[in-house]
Amino acid sequence: xxxxxxxxxxxxxxxxxxxxxxxxxxxxxxxxxxxxxxxxxxxxxxxxxxxxxxxxxxxxxxxxxxxxxxxxxxxxxxxxxxxxxxxxxxxxxxxxxxxxxxxxxxxxxxxxxxxxxxxxxxxxxxxxxxxxxxxxxxxxxxxxxxxxxxxxxxxxxxxxxxxxxxxxxxxxxxxxxxxxxxxxxxxxxxxxxxxxxxxxxxxxxxxxxxxxxxxxxxxxxxxxxxxxxxxxxxxxxxxxxxxxxxxxxxxxxxxxxxxxxxxxxxxxxxxxxxxxxxxxxxxxxxxxxxxxxx
Amino acid sequence: xxxxxxxxxxxxxxxxxxxxxxxxxxxxxxxxxxxxxxxxxxxxxxxxxxxxxxxxxxxxxxxxxxxxxxxxxxxxxxxxxxxxxxxxxxxxxxxxxxxxxxxxxxxxxxxxxxxxxxxxxxxxxxxxxxxxxxxxxxxxxxxxxxxxxxxxxxxxxxxxxxxxxxxxxxxxxxxxxxxxxxxxxxxxxxxxxxxxxxxxxxxxxxxxxxxxxxxxxxxxxxxxxxxxxxxxxxxxxxxxxxxxxxxxxxxxx
Numbered sequence: 001x002x003x004x005x006x007x008x009x010x011x012x013x014x015x016x017x018x019x020x021x022x023x024x025x026x027x028x029x030x031x032x033x034x035x036x037x038x039x040x041x042x043x044x045x046x047x048x049x050x051x052x053x054x055x056x057x058x059x060x061x062x063x064x065x066x067x068x069x070x071x072x073x074x075x076x077x078x079x080x081x082x083x084x085x086x087x088x089x090x091x092x093x094x095x096x097x098x099x100x101x102x103x104x105x106x107x108x109x110x111x112x113x114x115x116x117x118x119x120x121x122x123x124x125x126x127x128x129x130x131x132x133x134x135x136x137x138x139x140x141x142x143x144x145x146x147x148x149x150x151x152x153x154x155x156x157x158x159x160x161x162x163x164x165x166x167x168x169x170x171x172x173x174x175x176x177x178x179x180x181x182x183x184x185x186x187x188x189x190x191x192x193x194x195x196x197x198x199x200x201x202x203x204x205x206x207x208x209x210x211x212x213x214x215x216x217x218x219x220x221x222x223x224x225x226x227x228x229x230x231x232x233x234x235x236x237x238x239x240x241x242x243x244x245x246x247x248x249x250x251x252x253x254x255x256x257x258x259x260x261x262x263x264x265x266x267x268x269x270x271x272x273x274x275x276x277x278x279x280x281x282x283x284x285x286x287x288x289x290x291x292x293x294x
Numbered sequence: 295x296x297x298x299x300x301x302x303x304x305x306x307x308x309x310x311x312x313x314x315x316x317x318x319x320x321x322x323x324x325x326x327x328x329x330x331x332x333x334x335x336x337x338x339x340x341x342x343x344x345x346x347x348x349x350x351x352x353x354x355x356x357x358x359x360x361x362x363x364x365x366x367x368x369x370x371x372x373x374x375x376x377x378x379x380x381x382x383x384x385x386x387x388x389x390x391x392x393x394x395x396x397x398x399x400x401x402x403x404x405x406x407x408x409x410x411x412x413x414x415x416x417x418x419x420x421x422x423x424x425x426x427x428x429x430x431x432x433x434x435x436x437x438x439x440x441x442x443x444x445x446x447x448x449x450x451x452x453x454x455x456x457x458x459x460x461x462x463x464x465x466x467x468x469x470x471x472x473x474x475x476x477x478x479x480x481x482x483x484x485x486x487x488x489x490x491x492x493x494x495x496x497x498x499x500x501x502x503x504x505x506x507x508x509x510x511x512x513x514x515x516x517x518x519x520x521x522x523x524x525x526x527x528x529x530x531x532x533x534x535x536x537x538x539x540x541x542x543x544x545x546x547x
Contacts, residue, residue, distance in 0.1 A: 028385055031384065031385055032384050032385040034384065147404075147406075148403065148404075150394065150395065150397075150398060150401075150406075150407065151398060151403040153387070153391070153395065154395040154398055157387065157392065157395065158376065158379070158395070160348055160374075160376060161374060161376060161395065161447075162395075162398075163347075163348065164346050164347075164348070164369060164372065164374040164457075165369055165374075165395070165396075165398050165399040165451075166367060166368075166369030166370070166399050167398060167399075167403060168403065172403075204385065208385055208386055211386055212386055212388060212429065212430065212431045213386060213387060213388035213391055213429070213431065214385060214386065214387040214388070214391050215391065217385055217386055
């Protein structure tokens with residue numbers, strides 16, 4: 001681990017750890033409302049921001065935050081309208097975003113190596129200024145996702161009930177969209193815009209195989225995210241590969257291990273407790289003759 | 295006379311070009327237990343969704359506790375029980391986590407849960423007989439138990455009005471009875487209830503008034519209709535309306 005004696009390596013590690021905590025804390029809400037791939041789409045849009053930043057000689061991270069936030073708000077408005085064309089609108093936004101990004105990066109002086117760094121992360125590109133941005137925004141995402149958990153849970157679990165509870169449903173949905181955009185863009189240094197979505201979703205998928213409640217799933221997913229990010233950066237430093245790849249592969253490896261262990265555990269329990277009573281007995285309407293009069 | 299809890303005046307609702315409700319008026323006063331009955335597709339669920347503002351009105355008006363529905367903000371006074379639990383699968387959530395959502399209308403978005411919230415959740419779970427399942431994932435519960443979870447969620451907010459959308463549809467008998475007991479407790483403490491039902495079952499003795507919706511309009515408002523014909527046979531408690539066929543005397547209002 002001598003590699004971490006270099007400042008840039010430490011910055012990459014700290015940045016990745018913040019993302020490792022923040023991404024699953026947000027991702028659990030996206031998974032719950034079946035928007036697991038939204039982070040990927042916003043990553044595409046963020047790339048246009050990166051390209052614009054490079055071309056204008058401005059901080060690519062900041063311009064990407066703005067572009068991705070605008071894209072996320074558009075996506076959320078399209079989603080809230082609930083029209084069938086929403087699917088197509090999203091596709092236009094996603095592919096427009098990545099095409100625009102590649103074009104703008106190409107027009108700037110940046111090399112294809114630097115494009116790769118934004119797509120899949122890099123160990124050497126996190127500047128001091130980037131790290132400050134990552135720490136501040138990452139902390140804001142974490143605080144919002146943890147502090148607003150009851151309200152965000154209610155909105156993602158049952159949006160109509162949340163409306164009848166008088167919750168500011170539209171504001172909370174926009175908050176989730178904007179937070180997704182922020183998380184994607186601060187993650188692009190260490191994990192890359194094409195792979196960050198995995199860090200939002202995979203730790204949640206891993207955790208929910210063994211957890212029973214929402215709060216415990218969130219805590220377990222954040223722990224897994226922290227581990228995957230830290231270990232992934234260490235592996236990338238040793239093997240000199242893009243960190244995004246090793247972070248995501250480690251997250252998926254833990255998913256597979258937990259899935260196998262959980263399946264084995266269930267099989268053992270089933271064998272030791274034969275003829276267990278089924279837990280779901282009453283989804284069907286009871287036959288008429290069973291409905292007794294009072 | 296006191297302010298009505300719910301007042302619907304000449305309401306009309308349509309989806310796209312299809313009219314679902316036309317010229318519906320309904321008043322519910324404090325302490326009443328009103329059942330909205332009707333066949334599938336009659337518009338009875340749309341009626342309560344319009345009352346809650348979940349579907350927009352095409353015409354007419356709705357007031358809640360005297361305030362126009364669009365400007366109504368005291369949502370803690372209303373407990374809503376939807377037909378079923380939203381996300382069936384997905385991220386696990388415990389029964390008490392779902393029920394705790396019922397406290398948000400009182401607590402607001404920013405304030406963390408306190409002791410009063412935890413006590414209200416425990417009391418609501420107790421009222422529906424699910425106290426022993428509080429830490430279990432809702433997905434492992436039966437359909438009836440999930441429905442009771444939703445009722446507990448509404449009760450946890452200590453509302454004055456409960457609005458229920460087919461609370462007993464497809465629910466096992468034990469759960470229907472637990473549900474009737476919980477509703478009894480709520481009504482005994484002065485609560486008002488508006489519920490949509492296809493069959494009343496053990497709820498029947500609680501209902502003080504029945505409203506029958508037929509083809510988008512109200513065709514009966516008064517006493518609970520008696521089952522007639524083969525619907526009156528023992529074991530059948532099918533009270534959806536047959537407005538056109540039934541002899542007028544049977545409505546006994």
